Amino acid sequence: MDYQNAFAISAAGMSVERLRVEVSALNLANANTVAEAGGAAFQPMRVVARAATANGAPVPFAALVGRGLAGPAATVETAQTAARRVLEPGHPLADAQGYVSYAGVDTTTEMLTIMRATRAYEANVAAMNAARTMAMKALDIGSTP
Amino acid sequence: MSAGTDFIAPVAPIREPQLAPLAAPAALDGAAPASFGDLVSEGLRQVGNQLQTSQADLQRLATGDVENLHQIMIRMEEARLSFQLMLQVRNRLLESYQEVMRMQV
Numbered sequence: 329m330d331y332q333n334a335f336a337i338s339a340a341g342m343s344v345e346r347l348r349v350e351v352s353a354l355n356l357a358n359a360n361t362v363a364e365a366g367g368a369a370f371q372p373m374r375v376v377a378r379a380a381t382a383n384g385a386p387v388p389f390a391a392l393v394g395r396g397l398a399g400p401a402a403t404v405e406t407a408q409t410a411a412r413r414v415l416e417p418g419h420p421l422a423d424a425q426g427y428v429s430y431a432g433v434d435t436t437t438e439m440l441t442i443m444r445a446t447r448a449y450e451a452n453v454a455a456m457n458a459a460r461t462m463a464m465k466a467l468d469i470g471s472t473p
Numbered sequence: 474m475s476a477g478t479d480f481i482a483p484v485a486p487i488r489e490p491q492l493a494p495l496a497a498p499a500a501l502d503g504a505a506p507a508s509f510g511d512l513v514s515e516g517l518r519q520v521g522n523q524l525q526t527s528q529a530d531l532q533r534l535a536t537g538d539v540e541n542l543h544q545i546m547i548r549m550e551e552a553r554l555s556f557q558l559m560l561q562v563r564n565r566l567l568e569s570y571q572e573v574m575r576m577q578v
Contacts, residue, residue, distance in 0.1 A: 339543055339544060339547050343541065453543075456547065456550075463554050464554070464557065467557050
């Protein structure tokens, strides 16, 4: 039915925002991990959401809706940030100079990402609820008060 | 007398409204048009299918095999909407039936 398209669009938005929160949680969980001596530290990741396009050109709305799921395509990519080097002589994973490589995760950025994703998720829910309310109201047509 | 009311345009005669002739409903799959009972049972079958889908979703949620929560909620909403639509159709049908039964002969 027609309102299922609106639901599917909102669901696609919700999926992207949920992925954002998951990736941020992963970054935060690894924020205090230490790289093996000589090894690479944990690389923080970020979600890159791209608008749906057809051969680089924007897709008209009707085609997007007809496709059922008009959502953006999201990919998880690593952000190339330098590891945080802290002087901790005596640490079991310290290198020859006594430095330890922590993952280059910026806690503030991750918290902001989570907050923004939460709000965007709420917006998607609100849009879906609006579509649902309209469908329910349409069923009230002609009913005696 | 008439000089005083000349400025009032005469009332235009009521014209019969022009309605497009009712098109026959297109056959569903090229066969003869389905009867009304078939349409109703088809709709009921779809509503039942959606309810069963949301029930299976809930079962998977209860067993912890959930891929994402909002999909389940959305499917439940879809099932609820189709059920409400079915209920409204049934209300209209029952209303018209009772109206006919109350008719004086």
